[in-house]
Amino acid sequence: MALVQLYLGYVSFMQYSGTLELLAESLSIMVTYIQVVGRCYFYVFQQESCRKIVQNIREQRMHFGAKSNPAIEQLFHGADEQLVHLYRVLYWMYAAAMISFLSMPAIYPDPRKYNLPLAFTFPFLPVDNRFWWYFTYLYHFAMIWKCIHLLVVIDGVMVMAMMSVRKRIQALKVLLQQLDEKIQASPWKRTDHLELDLKRIIELHVSIKEFMRDFSDSYRWHFFMIAGTVCFEICMALNVIATTVRNPVYPYLLATTTQLLVMCFFGNVLLIENDTLSDCVYNIHWYRMTISQQKKIMFMVANAQPDMSANAIFLNVQMATFITIIRAAYSYFTILQ
Numbered sequence: 489m490a491l492v493q494l495y496l497g498y499v500s501f502m503q504y505s506g507t508l509e510l511l512a513e514s515l516s517i518m519v520t521y522i523q524v525v526g527r528c529y530f531y532v533f534q535q536e537s538c539r540k541i542v543q544n545i546r547e548q549r550m551h552f553g554a555k556s557n558p559a560i561e562q563l564f565h566g567a568d569e570q571l572v573h574l575y576r577v578l579y580w581m582y583a584a585a586m587i588s589f590l591s592m593p594a595i596y597p598d599p600r601k602y603n604l605p606l607a608f609t610f611p612f613l614p615v616d617n618r619f620w621w622y623f624t625y626l627y628h629f630a631m632i633w634k635c636i637h638l639l640v641v642i643d644g645v646m647v648m649a650m651m652s653v654r655k656r657i658q659a660l661k662v663l664l665q666q667l668d669e670k671i672q673a674s675p676w677k678r679t680d681h682l683e684l685d686l687k688r689i690i691e692l693h694v695s696i697k698e699f700m701r702d703f704s705d706s707y708r709w710h711f712f713m714i715a716g717t718v719c720f721e722i723c724m725a726l727n728v729i730a731t732t733v734r735n736p737v738y739p740y741l742l743a744t745t746t747q748l749l750v751m752c753f754f755g756n757v758l759l760i761e762n763d764t765l766s767d768c769v770y771n772i773h774w775y776r777m778t779i780s781q782q783k784k785i786m787f788m789v790a791n792a793q794p795d796m797s798a799n800a801i802f803l804n805v806q807m808a809t810f811i812t813i814i815r816a817a818y819s820y821f822t823i824l825q
Contacts, residue, residue: 500608668772711800730824755805
């Protein structure tokens, strides 16, 4: 099906090369499908790392000792419910994009593409015939359905992984607060009995950084392909909008921009959560601990200061990146005007 769609994309490119609106739409379809095919290619060869990430998310309660710690149990119980609701919201957002594409013939009928959802047809098939029109429409439906459900699975895992890291940092803060209470209840400089608690917190922090590093390395190319295709499609859409405001390109612009926004938003949430971790470590009564424990706290504060965020080869996945892309797109649009 991938080869068939690439061929149909080439045919539509040649067919609509004289019409800017349909040419931009056909190019956007080709680039979006290349993103889906390319990300599926990486996903196939990264199945093992993806399984490890999902398994690690499932076992995070056990790693943080939720069974023996009611506060951690309550935190992760709420996190599990949030992840389920988050995935459902993400699915319905992608499903809404699918419905908007399929309903375009009714909302904005365009005889130039035979009132079909997308700007491509099968060569040598008379689309003006009712049977072949329905055949082409069903093919459009199947392609959109497949792309949406592939993307929602891969993007869902990416979002859940970032939210899992955020929740682990919150759990680490809870453990630091509990450690601080034990420090205050202990005599000055007599905290040797808290050595195991401190080592466990340090080990958990190291495991969080390792998990984030593995996740970022596994999905770096996914973030890069999202950013690259979104930039291209925004440029194509703005070229069309600069020519004529009333056109069917808005669903593509909204869907692709929303995909980038979702990734950057949750990446930014993780970044904000990690920014406060070093302050949380420093705010405990570390000066009441032994000298060796104070040195460990010092190293943990230093280790918690670097930003913890996913990256897309040369971009960080955060709201600053999203705003930079939108500003560049607006500047490009003003030049076109």
